[in-house]
Amino acid sequence: MGSHSINSDPSPVRVVGRRTVKPPPRPRDLIPLTTWDVSFLSADYIQKGLLYAPPPFPTARLVDHLQAALADALAAYYPVAGRFVTEKHGGGCSVSIDCDGQGVDILHAVADGVAVADAIPPDADVPRLVHSFFPLDGAVNHDGHHLPLFVVQVTELADGVFIGFAYNHALSDGTAFWDFLNVWAGIARARLPLLSGGKEAASWDFQPPLLERWSPDSVPGPVVLPFPDLTGLIDRLSPQPLRERMLHFSGESLAALKERARQELLAAGDAAGAAAVTRFQALSSLVWRCVTRARSLPAEQPTACRAAINNRARLRPQLPPDYFGNTIYAISTEAVRAGELLERGHGWATAAMGRAVAAHTDADIRARVAAWMAKPVVYTNRYFDPNCVMMGSSPRFDMYGCDFGWGKPLAARSGRANKFDGKASLYPGRDDGGGIDAELVLAPEHMARLEQDQEFWAAVTPDSPALGL
Incomplete structure (x- = not known):
């Protein structure tokens, strides 16, 4: 997999070791992918990572520690250690996870002379350097036929360590991915006595997936x-030049955005819309309207705001929270002309997102599954309307719960995967005060105009100089 960097600087990151981790032996199993899983086969692997203070033991021992805990986690999450296999059915085909313990990889890397402050500079773009902390750059999910479905890169920095994860998105959605990482971290914490010469690990109970x-x-x-195989449907896109910023919205700022939307809706006589406003909808409205303004779209140009939504609790009967697989759809507001979106204001856009969420019912989900079965499609970023905004990830994911034994992460970042102009990925704030971090990706000229947008920056909470380190 070649790296498609638009920056020709040589990376300071050197991979110095690689090991394969396998689950304990078990009977071979074949798990067919569902409509939700198959539709992701042309998308990139998930690339998410966590930055930590330096552990109180050498990195070589750290990698041993992570490897032992990961092998235990894979006993329950054994599909993660499998590979995809395509089977023929007459003129058609199906894709399954071949659970034969093929294994996952852990890479040990060193970033010479790179400090934590170089990776997370305050009030600045996310440096391109961060992309080199992630494995499997350029891999798409269909490559899980021959690549591991999960690869970890442990990168030593001068004053910290970055653990980057590449995870096959056709295997599961972000909800199940972060559950898996937290189980692995919990097992690692329980095994700490072994690391310091103790006789046995503490037990750590978790709900198996x-x-x-x-x-x-x-x-x-x-x-x-209805295809003999899927290779013709797999699309590899060359990355566009993009700028990326990680922006913090404090609990207070989000409460103010929500209240502003509520007051605008009440003034417009929409009491139902006002009563249904959430912080997520108010933040989506801000991003949608301000990015639309930064793009200088023609007044007549239709635009919409889309968001990834979890189907587990919306199905009847509900799927359990520990369901392992994909259960997400992208929902969308009604299309509105750009000029109207800006004139109608923050409250209207917030309520439009609220209506899109409310309309996503069990009946809607089942109708979408039936429509997909009638005309199967493997989605790529080409399906994304460049005049729209997409809200991805979730502040509900327990990213900062991933403590492998020496403290919670200092920061969460992502790789180059699944990025395009107008993508906002939401993360929990580290401060526990109900804040949300938004990773916003825009074309350079759009980011430059957004940086002049007073409405937007009035809502952004400035970075604290110490960054909690």
Whole structure:
């Protein structure tokens, strides 16, 4: 997998070791992918990572510690250690996870002369350097036929360590991915006595994942696609020049955005819309309107705000929270002309996102599954309207719970994967005060105009100089 850097500087990151981690032996199992999983096969792997203070032991021992805990976690999450396999069905095909313990990889890397402050400079773009902390750059999920479905890169910095994860998105969504990482971290914390010469690890209880895949009653067995194989549907896009900023919105700032939307809706006579306002909807409205303004779209140009939404609790009966697989759709507001969006104001855009969320019911989900089965499609970023905004990830993911034994992360960052102009990924704030961090990706000229937008920056909470270090 070649790296497609638009920056020709040589990376200071050197990989100095690689090891394969396998789950304990178990009977071979084949888990068919569902409609939700298959539709991700042309998307990039998830690339998310966490920055830590230096551990109180050498990195070589740290990697041993992580490896032992990961092997234990894979006993429950054994599909993560598998590979994809395509099976023929007449003129069609299906894709399954071949759970044969093929293994996942841990890389040990060193970033010579790179400090924590170089990776997370305050009030500045995310440096390109951060992309080199992630493995499998340029891999798409279909590559899980021959690549590991999960690869970890442990990068030593001068005064910290960055753990970068590359995880196959056709295997599961972010909810299940972060649950898996937190189980691994919990096992690692319980094993700490062993690291310091103790006799035994503490026990750590967790809810094992539900590995049985969901499909509607009308779709028994594997999802058969009307193609002899999927290689012709896999799209590899060259990355565009992008700028990326990590912006903090404090709990107070989000409360103010929510209240402003509520007051505008009440003034417009929309009491129902005002009562339904959430912080997520108010933040989505701010991003949608301010990015639309920064793009200088023609007044007549239609635009919409889209968001990734978790289907688990919306299905009837509900899927359990520990369901392991993909259960997400992108929902969308109604399209509105850019000029109207800006004239109608913050409250209207907030309520538009609220209506999109409310409309995403069990019936809507099942209708989408039926429509996809009638005309299967593997999505790529080409399907994204460049005049829209996309809200991804979730502040509900327990990123800062991933303490492998020497403290919670200092920061969360992502790699180059799944990025395009108008993508905002939401992270929990580290401060526990109800804040949200938004990783916003825009074309350079759009970011430059957004940086002049007073409405937007009035809501952004400035970085504290110490960054909690």
